[in-house]
Amino acid sequence: MSDPKTELPIIQKLFERIVQSPEHVIALDTDNPDELLAQMRMLAIRGGTSIYAWDPEGGITPLREAGLYVPGTKRLADALRYVLQSMHFGVYLFMAFEEFLRPAETLFLRRISRTAMRSERKVVFVxxxxxxPEELDGVYQALSMAPHASQRLRLRDGRWVS
Structure with a gap:
């Protein structure tokens, strides 16, 4: 596992990218979703940010308070309805979602993506x-946690190159 002190600034930057995204629905590609969830939990606890995680066994839970679940959010469609009706800022991480989304769930995601919200709510599939699904093309943003080799600077022949 990585050093939490060095990983937190990376997660903060990712969190800022999520919050500043023009889209309300985001697909986040990561090789290690469990580590991402642990780092987001630390960010929520230390920074007091409203980050929630969903899993099919418990539903939506605030990352700051382990063990507390929002009643009636075990099913994905119910969780998405809750996000749509919520009046508070929040980043909702959907960790163990089924690859195949049913039409009702796709409909909720389209509504979330089109709704002008007073307080930002982001639905992030991790x-x-x-x-x-293809039906959601154009209404979500794809982000990646994978490091880009072209962004790393290397010293070659006495000069820095990317």
């Missing part, structure tokens, strides 16, 4: 090579 996984390895997340693929959302």
């Amino acid at each position: 996984g390895h090579q997340v693929a959302l």
